Amino acid sequence: MGEYGKPIPCPDEDTAPFWEAARRHELAFQRCNHCGTYAHPPVAFCRHCHNVSHPSFEFAQISPRGKILNWTVMYDAMVQGFADEVPWVHALVSFDVQPTLNLTATLVDGDTHRLRLGAPVDIIFRDVAEGVTLPFFKLS
Template sequence: MTEYAKPVPVPDEDTAPFWEAARRHELAFQRCDHCGTYAHPPVRFCRGCHDVTEPSFGFATITPRGRIVNWTVIHDAMVQGFAGDAPWVHALVSFDDQPGLTFAATLIDGVGDGLKLGAAVEVVFKDVSRDVTLPLFKLA
């Protein structure tokens, strides 16, 4: 593993299960125990059943394949550590088996002919340190 010189996520109480799953090379999102609605980032009450009295959540793994629903090409690295990466693609991914769940991530393929709305993608995990693994996506 080479030294990773970019900022890394700092898990908190709400996001720790997501990052623990990523370290295992799994994609897991918060899921309502009442109605099964997935959410990311984690929420305090469910957007599906709107249970605010007794909200209850766990994290569940999903099939790590989806489709691009939007993207942006970043040309100006405003954060130290990313200067050599420009331009890169940050894509919004929807998942085939979890309608309504989206996740924003870096597309490692960059700008190319395959970059289009609805393009199929799959997760690729990058271990950047002993404690941090990043879920990235590539065109499938």
């Protein structure tokens, strides 16, 4: 595996299960054990059922298919390592399991002519460094 040369995530105790699932090429989000509502990024108590006395969560795998809510075409490589990829598309995607569950990631086939609101995408995973796997979107 070559030198990635871009920022990589630094998981903490709240986000580690998301990144562990990504290393397995799975998409998993925090889910409330009381009402089943997903949260991303992880939360201390559920924003849906508001159970603050006994919050209980697990990370659960979901389908890697979603729909584009919005996107940004990046023309300025403000962060080191991205200069060779300008322009690239960063997309906000919602998932069928819960329309309010969103994730942002780079669209690997950033053909801006095919982009539209609601366009279906799949998550793909790339092993970018030793022990580091990142999610990306691909138009379906």
